[in-house]
Amino acid sequence: MDHKHLDKVSTAGLLIALGIIYGDIGTSPLYVMQAVVGENPISERLALGAVSCVFWTLTLLTTVKYVILILRADNRGEGGVFALYTLVRKHARWLTVPAIIGGAALLADGIITPPMSVASAVEGLEMRYPHLEKYIIYIILVIITILFLIQALGTQLVGRSFGPLMFIWFSMLGFFGVLWISHDWTILRAISPYYAYDMLAHEAGGFWLLGSVFLCSTGAEAxxxxxxxxxxxxxxxxxxxxxxxxxxxxxxxxxxLMEHTGEFLRGRKPIYEMMPEWFLLPGITIATMAAIIASQALITGSFTLISEAIRLNFWPKVKLRYPSNEKGQLYVPSVNWLLWAGCMGVVLYFRESTNMEAAYGLAITLTMLMTTMLMAYYLYTHRFNFYGVILFLVVYLSIEFSFLLANLLKFTHGGWVSLLIGSTIAGVMIIWLRAFNIKARLTEYVKLSDYTEPLKELSRDMSIPKYATHLIFMSNASRVSEIESKVIYSIFQKRPKRADIYWFVHVDTVDDPYTMEYKVNVIAPDDVIKVTFRLGFRVEQRINLYFRKVIQDMVKRKEVDITSRYESLNKQNVIGDFRFVVLEKFLSFENDLPFWERITMQAYFYIKAFTTSEDRWFGLDSSAVKIEKVPLIIRPAQNFDLKRVTD
Structure with a gap:
């Protein structure tokens, strides 16, 4: 990645950034102050302390940690907890733990954010139209549904549409902020961290108010x-x-708040109270649009996260779509509708934004903690000053553990919902990774050189009907010299498959997000060839298209003859047919696994039944693909007492 391009600034880029990234953190003013004040009477200490806490949270956590420091840790322009993980995973295996926890918590936050943001905005309608109170929940459900329906259009279109709206939203926030600051300039004292300390040390609830303060930075990870x-x-x-x-x-x-000292909020939202009555309806409309965009930030982040998780063997192979040719633009249908279903459930369960506050923030605190751990290891492995790394770790672990502890107070009031969602997602990731490691460890490989001559002989055996001119097997064998024993079994025993040329194709997913390379190893000229694709973890698997390109390049170099070997067709220069074979594994009944391994593999195959098939995942033409079911015998039963009896 050209870092000059990564750091390039453009008007279009700024507009897309406003439209995609800042929705979540930008709509925090809708509910933060209301959450901090809660049912307490408004006091000068509470008002000054709340603003001071927000100021220093946004400065230390968002500006310094994310904007200044963590954005430096890009993987060829890509960011996020998994992109950061790929930069450091070679150094320590235990880093998989914070990566999975961070990714799962971020996905869980993607389910809580849309209901929270949209509900906070729409509930302002009750101030102007009290009779709409019983219809508010239906309005929220409709808005969220429309948001998920438009995801297939792609984030580029969405970003360009939302960018101007977010500019209006932030301008409105700034305008009314200045208007009320001019009422009482003494509020600027809150810049001093003393007032944050004063509130946390002496206000009712004290330290635990940090759980509500944290809501101002929930979009930082986006x-x-x-x-x-x-x-x-x-x-x-x-x-x-x-x-x-x-x-x-x-x-x-x-x-x-300072102007209303001694009063109670009783459901009032300061952001709407600051607006003149004639502007209330336009203000609510703009806020609702901004809330929709807040949801967009987490949804696009979730798509990115899932695509990376798939390539890292953390998630099932689900269908990915690329709505445009713009780099980084993707849409994941299954995740889109899972998020939608989760959002519907959250709205119907909590019903009001004040109830959702309890579930909000807890999951994202975990993501921030995991990002801090991974980032500290990144700084350490990239030879940053050791004491600087320790300082980074101590400062941010202290801040984020404080927020986590304060958020845990919400657990019984609804925080358990976000932890339940996050735990379920993490469970799927753990199952998928463990199953992948079990299969990789116990899959049997054989030396390809031992079967080169038998393959050549089979190719020339006219007594066996020809299966295909070019027979291509998808292989998991990363070493050029090896091939799975199941592939050899399929060729020679299941049904002898005679072909003119045997191709073995292996896809190696690398840590660089956009690598597109291939290597050809000719094992036996015009008989046995192995092709290895090296694809980045963000590259779409379109093996049919890529393999065609490989063939074209090899023909140009005169490395292979792809014309049919039937004499009549060869004279006509007719190209031979290509047929892919994909071996799809299932769990054999012959297994005698330890309890946890058996549970893991059963869960793996149960989930796999709902995901994209291997041929569709690799982007193969279904008319030229043969799917063969092969038993996955991880550990066959050995000790059983079977006796022969006679009559």
Whole structure:
């Protein structure tokens, strides 16, 4: 990746960044102050302390940690917890743990964010139209459904549509913030961290208020996850504008709170109370659009995360779509509708945004903690100053553990929902990774050289009907000299498959996101050839198309003759047919596995039944593909007492 391109700033890039990335963190003013004040009477200490906590959280956690430091850790322009993991995983196996926890928690947050943001915005309608109260939940459900329906259009189109709306939203936040700051300039005292300490040490609830304060930074992880969509330069420049508008709004809300000292909020939202009555309906409309965009940030991040998880063997192979030729643009139908179903469930369970606050924030705190651990290891392996790495680790683990501890207070009030969702996702990832390792460890490989001559003889055996001119097997054998014993069994024993040329194709997924390379090893000229594709973890698997390109290159170099070997067809220069064979494994009844391995493999094959088939995953033409079911005998039963009896 050209880092100059990554750091390039453009008007279009800034607009897309506003539309895709900042929805979540940008809509926090809808609920943060309301959550911090809660049922407590408004006091000067509470108002100043809340604003001070928000200011320093956005500065230390979002600006310094993510915008300045973590955006430096790009994997050829890609960001996110899995992209960071690929940069360090070679150094320690235990790093898989924070990667899985962080990824699962981020996906769980993608289910909580849309209901929370949309509900917080739409509930403002009750102020103007009280009779709509019983219909609010249906409005929320409809808005969220429409949002998920438009995902197939691609984030580029969505980003360009949402960008101008987010610009209006942030400008509105800044304008009303300045308006209320001018009512009481003393609110600017909140820049001093003393007021944050004063509130946490002496206000009712004290330290536990951090759980609500944390809501102001819940979109910070999206800054990193969506780096591939917008570029680091566009994110850093646009963040200056976004943070300025956010802080003006928070200070303005603080000034409004100070003007209402001694009162109770009782469901009132400071952001709407700051608006003149004539502007309330336009303000709610703009806020609702911004809330929809808040959901977009996590949805696009979830698509990116799942595509990376698949290539890292953390997630089942599900269908991926690429709505445009723009780099980084993708759509994952199954994840889109799983997120939609989860959002519907959250709305129907909690019904109001104040109830959702309990489930919100807990999962993303875990993601931030895991990112901190991975980033510290990245800094260490890239030879940054050792004491600087320790300082980074101590400072951010202290901050984020404090937030986590405060958020745990929410567990019984709804926090368990986000942890349950995250645990389920993490469970799928663990099952998939463990099953992959079990299969890889116990799959039997044989030396290809031992079967080169038998393959050549089979190719010339006219007594066996020809199966295909070019027979291509998809292989998991990463070594050029090896092939799975199941492939040899399929060729020689299951039904002898005579072909003119045997091709063995292996796909190696590499840590670089956009690598597209291949290597050809001619084992026996015009008889046995092995092709290894090296594809990045963000590259679409279109093996049919890539293999055709390999053939074209080899024909140009005169390395292979692909014309049919039937004499009549050869004279006509007719190209021979190509047929792919994919071996699809199933769990054999002959297995005698230890309990946990048996449970893991049963769960793996159960989940696999609902996912994309191997041939569709590899992008193979279904008319030229043979799927063969082969038993996966991981550990055959050995000790059984079978006796022969006679009458």
């Amino acid at each position: 800054l990193y996850s969506d780096m591939g969509h917008c570029g680091r330069g566009n994110i850093r420049v646009s963040w200056v504008f976004v943070k300025l508008c956010l802080m003006l709004q928070y200070f303005g809300q603080g000034a409004w």
